Amino acid sequence: MAAAPGRDREAQERLRRYQARQTVHETKIRRRRRDNVIAVLALVVVGALAATAQVVYFTAGPGAPEPVASASPEPTVEPVAAPAPALSEFRTWAGTVTINDAIELDYELDGLAAPQAVASFVTLVQSGFYDGLSCHRLTTEGIFVLQCGDPNGDGTGGPxxxxxxxxxxxxxxxxxxxxxxxxxxxxxxxxxxxxxxxVYADSAIPSDAAGGYTIMGRVTGGLDALLEQVIAEGAANGAPDGPPAVATVITGVTIQ
Structure with missing residues (x-):
């Protein structure tokens, strides 16, 4: 017996509604998968940017920025040899760094552990190189250091x-x-x-491709005065890394 036309139309309508629901359901699934992929990619990008920022922040200092390319060629300058490590006498040196004519930092240098650095520092002190130079960089987040000794006053200079x-x-x-x-x-x-x-407070400074940083000595007295008169005021404009808010000048260095 042939099916009634009304029943055929009803069956076809149910089939169309079922197919429509299936299409909507599949579209939602595809959108959900797409949104999940986008969310995962966004998290990966954010994580990579955060990691890169942290690495750049810590490995950028303490140190000098890379030299900026010049539009005109630089004249060729023959390199000067650093003072021989033997000038450190491989012994302990002691002295005082005076800052702003008010703060006296007593220090010791270890010529046995860091003979090249100590030989260089002793030579510079004895020549009066450091007199009048500023401490140009103070960091107050992540690492806690006061950086000094640049004749240019901006982190680009040296002997x-x-x-x-x-x-x-x-x-x-x-x-x-x-x-x-x-x-x-x-x-x-x-x-x-x-x-x-x-270093005015314990600091974790990650090594980079070259390694760590040469420790040549330590402050043995006067750090409290430096903390109270310079460090406590922070860096200029409240920045976590920049010139000290209080002008900080080396007004004398002794060594023996």
């Missing part, structure tokens, strides 16, 4: 020589309060000159 390799870095990348270490360019262990940094 006529550069030296390396890195000496006496900490094995665990922890630079303890009072440490005096040499600044350098990121990834270049032979870029040390006159710039040094004083």
């Amino acid at each position: 006529d020589w550069r030296f390396g390799p890195i000496e006496n870095p900490p094995l665990d990348d922890i630079y303890t309060e009072g440490v005096i270490a040499m600044a350098r360019q990121g990834g270049d262990g032979a870029s040390m000159g006159s710039q040094f940094f004083i």
Whole structure:
């Protein structure tokens, strides 16, 4: 017996409604999968950017920025050899750094652990190189250092020589309060000159491709005065990394 026309139309209508619901359902599934993929990709990108920012922040300092390319060729200058490590006499040196004619930082240098850095520093002190130079960089987040010793006052200068390799870095990348270490360019262990940094609170400073930073000595007295008169005021404009808010000038250095 043939099916009634009304029943055929009803069956066809049910089939169309079922197919429509299936289409809507499949569209929702595709959209949900697409949204999940987009969300995962966004998290990956955000994570990568955050990791990159952290690496850049820590490995950028303490040190000098990369030199900026000049439109005109630089004259060829013959490199000057750094003072021989033997000038450190492989012994302990002691002295005082006076800042702003008011703060006296007593320090010791370890000529046995870092003979090249100590030989360079002693030579510069004895020549009066540091007198009148500023401490141009103070960091107050992540790492806690005051960086000094640049004749240009902006992190780009130094003496006529550069030296390396890195000496006496900490094995665990922890630079303890009072440490005096040499600044350098990121990834270049032979870029040390006159710039040094004083660690005023324990700091984890990750090693880079060149390694860590040369620890040449430590502050043995006067750090409290530096904290009260300079560090407590922070960096200029409240920035976490920049020139000290209080002008900080080396007004004398002794060594013996």
